[in-house]
Amino acid sequence: MTNPIGVHALVWVGDTSLPSLTSAVERTAAAGYDLIELTLHDSVDLDAAATRKLLEEAGLGVACSRGLAFDADISSADPAVVEKGAGLLQESLRLTHELGGSILTGVLYSALGKYAAPLSPGGRANVVTVLGELAAEAAGLGMSLGLEVVNRYETNVVNTAREALRLLDDIGANNITVHLDTYHMNIEEDDLVRPVLEVGERLGYVHIGENHRGYVGSGHIDFGAFFHALADIAYTGPVTFESFSSAVVAQGLSNDLAVWRNMWSDGDDLARQARTYIAAQLTASAHR
Ligand code: MN
Numbered sequence: 262m263t264n265p266i267g268v269h270a271l272v273w274v275g276d277t278s279l280p281s282l283t284s285a286v287e288r289t290a291a292a293g294y295d296l297i298e299l300t301l302h303d304s305v306d307l308d309a310a311a312t313r314k315l316l317e318e319a320g321l322g323v324a325c326s327r328g329l330a331f332d333a334d335i336s337s338a339d340p341a342v343v344e345k346g347a348g349l350l351q352e353s354l355r356l357t358h359e360l361g362g363s364i365l366t367g368v369l370y371s372a373l374g375k376y377a378a379p380l381s382p383g384g385r386a387n388v389v390t391v392l393g394e395l396a397a398e399a400a401g402l403g404m405s406l407g408l409e410v411v412n413r414y415e416t417n418v419v420n421t422a423r424e425a426l427r428l429l430d431d432i433g434a435n436n437i438t439v440h441l442d443t444y445h446m447n448i449e450e451d452d453l454v455r456p457v458l459e460v461g462e463r464l465g466y467v468h469i470g471e472n473h474r475g476y477v478g479s480g481h482i483d484f485g486a487f488f489h490a491l492a493d494i495a496y497t498g499p500v501t502f503e504s505f506s507s508a509v510v511a512q513g514l515s516n517d518l519a520v521w522r523n524m525w526s527d528g529d530d531l532a533r534q535a536r537t538y539i540a541a542q543l544t545a546s547a548h549r
Contacts, residue, residue, distance in 0.1 A: 267296035267501030272528045275511040277307040286315045292532040296322035301353045302514045309359035325357040328373030335391040336371040336384040347391045366407025373517045376417040396434035407440035407466040412448040420449045422456035438465020457490035468503045475524030492546040502535040
């Protein structure tokens with residue numbers, strides 16, 4: 262089993278202050294994970310140097326993720342809005358690098374939210390330009406970008422793996438990868454296997470989420486099929502558990518993701534169960 266198994270920090274805490282991240286890092290390591298994913302949506306108080314030290318002491322890897330906002334959106338046709346979005350992406354890339362991470366992923370290509378109209382051709386051209394420039398900057402730092410494929414209520418840019426591959430082809434940078442998330446795939450893809458096979462070696466990051474984003478295995482996602490597909494393409498990248506509950510709230514992000522329900526209260530129990538579940542799936546699919 263070679264995949265680093267990660268957990269999203271929102272299983273533990275809703276903000277990025279040092280006391281919160283100290284707790285999140287300790288609990289991530291205690292639950293047996295290899296990696297923690299930090300969301301950079303509201304990261305104004307994130308102390309990169311101190312957090313990097315915490316991660317190193319705990320022996321944990323880090324990945325960073327974010328989405329953009331409607332007033333800072335590189336898929337907009339308005340140059341000022343695009344520029345603001347590009348600025349946020351550069352800031353997040355730099356922060357990820359300072360934390361010791363090598364991948365910045367998520368909805369880097371648009372706001373995270375429900376659009377009222379389809380993506381415009383001009384807006385798509387702006388995405389291609391800005392992400393091409395960001396990828397070049399990332400390459401200079403030895404880093405890569407992930408484009409997370411999310412459902413129609415959270416973006417109008419890429420809802421399927423195939424659309425993400427087309428966008429990658431248009432950008433033409435070899436350090437941009439596809440990020441698949443089972444929660445979103447369940448809504449938009451025909452099944453959980455073909456997208457993985459089609460993305461193949463361009464898969465760079467994976468989110469494991471139940472259909473309701475609660476305890477993994479308690480819903481109806483066919484994880485057996487998905488993990489077998491990962492084994493079929495010999496995927497060795499991170500597999501990160503992502504779950505949200507009204508028990509832990511990140512201002513802004515939780516509302517953008519429509520986290521209204523209490524899916525769980527005990528993040529430690531949730532994370533231990535998910536770590537065991539994911540490790541078992543990886544082991545089983547390697548011995549098919
Ligand atoms: Mn996700």
